[in-house]
Amino acid sequence: MAAAHEPEVIRDKAAMRAWTRRRRAEGKAVALVPTMGYLHNGHLSLVSAAAAASAGPVAVVVSIYVNPGQFAPTEDLTTYPSDLAGDLRKLAAVFCPPDLYVRAGDGRPDAGSSGGTVSCLEQAGGGYGHETWIRVEQLEKGLCGSSRPVFFRGVATVVAKLFNIVDPDIAVLGKKDYQQWRVICRMVRDLDFAIEIIGSEIVREADCLAMSSRNVHLSREEREKDNNLKALHRTRSARKNGNPCCKCRYDDFVHSMALSISRSLVNARTAALNGNNHSQQIQDQIVQTLTEAGDSSIKQRNFRNPFDVNADCELESLVPLERVDRPAVICVATWFGKVRLIENTEIQAPP
Ligand SMILES: Nc1ncnc2c1ncn2[C@@H]1O[C@H](COP(=O)(O)OP(=O)(O)OP(=O)(O)O)[C@@H](O)[C@H]1O
Ligand SMILES: CC(C)(CO)[C@@H](O)C(=O)[O-]
Ligand code: BAL
Known part of the structure; x- marks a missing residue:
């Protein structure tokens, strides 16, 4: 789905909140598709699902943010693929903040703020301005959680931040990341976010490889x-x-x-x-x-x-x-x- 006109590119939190207020004033529901960019047809299927998620008009915004809080220092944060210019050509409204965290390095060693659990956010030395993490305690443990120790606390936390900033009525996540989708559903239920979470089916290449x-x-x-x-x-x-x-x-x-x-x-x-x-x-x-x-x-x-x-x-x-x-x-x-x-x-x- 290519955008017919220049996309609306929103870079800061206040502008994002104002965008949502304007869309609501126009009588639209607001739907968020959280991503880390380098968009493919799997992502675009989430945008279509978001647009079709309500009988009335829906304003869809895609967030693009590679979240350091969900990568361990041994993982691929620095090589994660990116093509913002290409992504913008595919979208109508994009929230792409340069940073979502308060950074206030105080020179503490890399012990992390959560019992020694360190993500790239803390390792960078500037993450100590942020010390609040959401943990979906049982669901985050098995499957991907057992090999990616900070992944789900990072995902739940950044998605909660996005929910607080964008304030959507609907959010769409892909079932390719099945455990992630379930973790977000549980967080929304347990913390009383008034957001409908939609799990969207896996989109595959012609040869069946799941797009990623x-x-x-x-x-x-x-x-x-x-x-x-x-x-x-x-x-x-x-x-x-x-x-x-x-x-x-x-x-x-x-x-x-x-x-x-x-x-x-x-x-x-x-x-x-x-x-x-x-x-x-x-x-x-x-x-x-x-x-x-x-x-x-x-x-x-x-x-x-x-x-x-x-x-x-x-x-x-x-x-x-x-x-x-x-x-x-x-x-x-x-x-x-x-x-x-x-x-x-x-x-x-x-x-
Ligand atoms: N093939 C796909 N089908 C359906 N949803 C998808 C697909 N690929 C990604 N998504 C969804 O898009 C959202 C954003 O995912 P992300 O930006 O991490 O892309 P990704 O392709 O999953 O990248 P990665 O290679 O990091 O797994 C997630 O909700 C994810 O589940
Ligand atoms: C949900 C998400 C955008 C949080 O950073 C990410 O984990 C992803 O792209 O699946
Ligand atoms: N698709 C989930 C994001 C990640 O693997 O870091």
Whole structure:
């Protein structure tokens, strides 16, 4: 969806509040789509869902802010992709604040303000002006929370800040980030935000890979930086593992491994719907599909923390289930080099 005219670009909090007041005075509902930019069609589907979220007129604003509070110092804050000029061409109204935090470095060591938990905000030394964090205590623990220790407190906090600044009636989040969506729903319920949260379906590439800003790091250019890996790939016949994309193009190879995530989820879902509903078996099957996706020596080098498979979780609480005998979600996370990709599939009506 391209903007037909120059987008309204709002950079500071007071102007954002004034924008919302004006839209309300015009009789419109206000819908917020929070993002970190580098927009793709998955993001734009959230904008469409926001525009259609009410029977009456809706003013949609997309926030673009790469939030240092949700990245640990070991994570990819500094390499997170960005293209603000390109993003603005796709939108009608954008809130892109240069910073959302009070910065007041006081020279304290990097112990963080939350029991030693340190995000890039605190590590930068200027984050001590901010010391209030929201924790959705149980929901934030498993799945992505177990490998990204500050992620959900950072997400919940920045989304609460965005809610307080934008003051929307509606907010749309993608189900690709399934746990994030559930965490925000729970925060809204528990803290009495008067905001309707909409979870929007996963948008995929033609080949089924879930769209994600970080997919750009699966490109040939990025991969070719790792000459060793490329050489290794050239000298090994990954074709022997039945990899259809592998014709000595490293990017095809990694891409096909990435595709194995969605393939594994389709197979798992089919099995569960056919009554093969033991979580452990479903999980084993997913790991097998991912394992078969490529040459194991490349995979050992290319995958950190091999696979993070959670077959299956109860839909809202995300509590692990032994069997898919009630509505469930199967979640997978894998590392491709420095990129962590996540995917999931919901099973709303198991047999
Ligand atoms: N393929 C997709 N389908 C549906 N929603 C999506 C998709 N990709 C992202 N979103 C949603 O867009 C919102 C903003 O996400 P974000 O800006 O982090 O993009 P992203 O593509 O998820 O990036 P990342 O590579 O960091 O995971 C989130 O609510 C996210 O769930
Ligand atoms: C919700 C969010 C915008 C908070 O920074 C981010 O986690 C994202 O883009 O999914
Ligand atoms: N899409 C969620 C943002 C993140 O991974 O940091």
